[in-house]
Amino acid sequence: MKVRTFGRHIREGGKNIVRNGWMTFASVSAVTVTLLVVGAFLLLIMNLNHFANSLEDDVEIRVFVDLGAGEEEQESLREDLDDLPEIGSVDYIPKDEGLEAFIDSLGEQGDYFEGLRDENPLNDTFVIRAEDPQETENIAVEIEELDHVEGVEYGRDIFEQLFSATDFIRVVGVVLVLGLLFTAVFLIANTIKLTIIARKTEIQIMKLVGATNSFIRWPFFIEGLLLGTFGAIIPVSVLGFGYHRFYETIGENTGLEFFEFLPTFPLVIQTAILLLAIGAIVGVWGSIMSVRKFLRV
Amino acid sequence: MIQMQDVWKTYPNGVMAVNGISIYIKKGEFVYVVGSSGAGKSTFIKMMYREEKPTRGEISIDGDNLATMKEKHIPFLRRKIGVVFQDFKLLPSLSVFENVAFAMEVIEESKANIRRRVMDVLDIVRLKNKARFLPHELSGGEQQRVAIARAIVNNPAVLIADEPTGNLDPDTSWEIMHILEEINDRGTTIVMATHNRDIVDSMRKRLIAIEGGRISRDEVRGTYSYES
Numbered sequence A: 001m002k003v004r005t006f007g008r009h010i011r012e013g014g015k016n017i018v019r020n021g022w023m024t025f026a027s028v029s030a031v032t033v034t035l036l037v038v039g040a041f042l043l044l045i046m047n048l049n050h051f052a053n054s055l056e057d058d059v060e061i062r063v064f065v066d067l068g069a070g071e072e073e074q075e076s077l078r079e080d081l082d083d084l085p086e087i088g089s090v091d092y093i094p095k096d097e098g099l100e101a102f103i104d105s106l107g108e109q110g111d112y113f114e115g116l117r118d119e120n121p122l123n124d125t126f127v128i129r130a131e132d133p134q135e136t137e138n139i140a141v142e143i144e145e146l147d148h149v150e151g152v153e154y155g156r157d158i159f160e161q162l163f164s165a166t167d168f169i170r171v172v173g174v175v176l177v178l179g180l181l182f183t184a185v186f187l188i189a190n191t192i193k194l195t196i197i198a199r200k201t202e203i204q205i206m207k208l209v210g211a212t213n214s215f216i217r218w219p220f221f222i223e224g225l226l227l228g229t230f231g232a233i234i235p236v237s238v239l240g241f242g243y244h245r246f247y248e249t250i251g252e253n254t255g256l257e258f259f260e261f262l263p264t265f266p267l268v269i270q271t272a273i274l275l276l277a278i279g280a281i282v283g284v285w286g287s288i289m290s291v292r293k294f295l296r297v
Numbered sequence B: 001m002i003q004m005q006d007v008w009k010t011y012p013n014g015v016m017a018v019n020g021i022s023i024y025i026k027k028g029e030f031v032y033v034v035g036s037s038g039a040g041k042s043t044f045i046k047m048m049y050r051e052e053k054p055t056r057g058e059i060s061i062d063g064d065n066l067a068t069m070k071e072k073h074i075p076f077l078r079r080k081i082g083v084v085f086q087d088f089k090l091l092p093s094l095s096v097f098e099n100v101a102f103a104m105e106v107i108e109e110s111k112a113n114i115r116r117r118v119m120d121v122l123d124i125v126r127l128k129n130k131a132r133f134l135p136h137e138l139s140g141g142e143q144q145r146v147a148i149a150r151a152i153v154n155n156p157a158v159l160i161a162d163e164p165t166g167n168l169d170p171d172t173s174w175e176i177m178h179i180l181e182e183i184n185d186r187g188t189t190i191v192m193a194t195h196n197r198d199i200v201d202s203m204r205k206r207l208i209a210i211e212g213g214r215i216s217r218d219e220v221r222g223t224y225s226y227e228s
Ligand SMILES: Nc1ncnc2c1ncn2[C@@H]1O[C@H](COP(=O)(O)OP(=O)(O)OP(=O)(O)O)[C@@H](O)[C@H]1O
Pocket: B011, B012, B013, B015, B016, B017, B035, B036, B037, B038, B039, B040, B041, B042, B043, B044
């Protein structure tokens, strides 16, 4: 295509947008609302994923070995643990080591417990990590059934809540986003249909004097593209600045050691690119839908 | 230039508009197509520029075989054919110049070519001095001249006109006919459907009469009805 022609298509597409006034406004708004929701969910889910990943280090199962178990029994327990499917890693912490770590962690106050060294009350312990943190609970239940196990400990409640929360948010997000996306595509398709109806004579003449179909299609394609990307401008800026403010005021110092939010960059850049791409795809999709059946002659 | 071989057209609703037409029109000819309303004139003409596809039969225009032509090639067929209608089909928001230039823009001609060529054809239809006017500022005859200018601006080999004088008074109709004749003199083949008995009888040309979708007469210098 010649550069001159491309310039013409952009001008024509822009003209259509101005000409359709209210419908342009309606479809850009639909894209805006859709992308605001999509973007908010994206930020939320990315942070939750980040949280879940950072917790993975802490997703460990402590397996306390029977106090009475001798070396042979410990060895067979270790083999049983190794045989379990979906196990990521198995570490062994002998009770002496465990006690030292405990005393160290208490600092000065640890001195009171020095005396325990003679009569160590701790169990030898295996520390297990699941390959998939979501499987932690199932694995813990299995381990409880093994011989020479006195008890099993893992952060049951937090994980169950966290994982069911992320799953729920994902499902709600996907349903909501799909619904909104289709509404936006539909509105854009209708806006462009209006253009096509208003320009029926023009299209008819273009066909009569030998314009190719792709030549006729381009301005509508550009109209859709513009509608979609215009719709992305407000969500990108609102979510970008909003997240930046949030991160600077609350996000950076939650006071929670185990929970930190993702920093503004590169998160908002990634989100912005994604939103612009979704906007463009929605716009082009809408235009293809409405132009297709009109150009057949 | 134009050749039809046993062409039939049945519309999807079952109307049999053209029933076995064969013709041959030479380069540079001027042909009237006459017949009562509903006889099939427009259908016959529309098949030439592929607005309608024949149900059966062979059509070839300037060496292009329309039966085997790929969808993609249709725009290039249409660049060889100019079409003029009874209702002009001008774009109301564009000036005379822009309406004619439009036909060149959409086939991606350069600006310089467009300017030169548009002024040339406006000269042929004698509207050079009204290039900046909008269609609603023109008389019916002037609007039809703009439509003719647009139809010939890309130098088509054939000019097709479906009742180009249908909406015009007798004097204006003659004006249009003189312009068409001039265009024909420059070598363009012209096919024109008409109900205008005066014109057909006084400006004698080849005449094809259609009745019930068939050719009933084909005369070198025919008259509107049988000469008695
Ligand atoms: N698109 C269409 N779909 C169905 N039937 C059609 C269509 N166009 C024309 N016809 C029918 O085909 C027949 C021939 O129509 P056509 O327009 O070719 O006649 P015509 O000779 O041009 O008439 P007129 O002098 O009134 O313009 C008519 O019976 C008409 O009703």
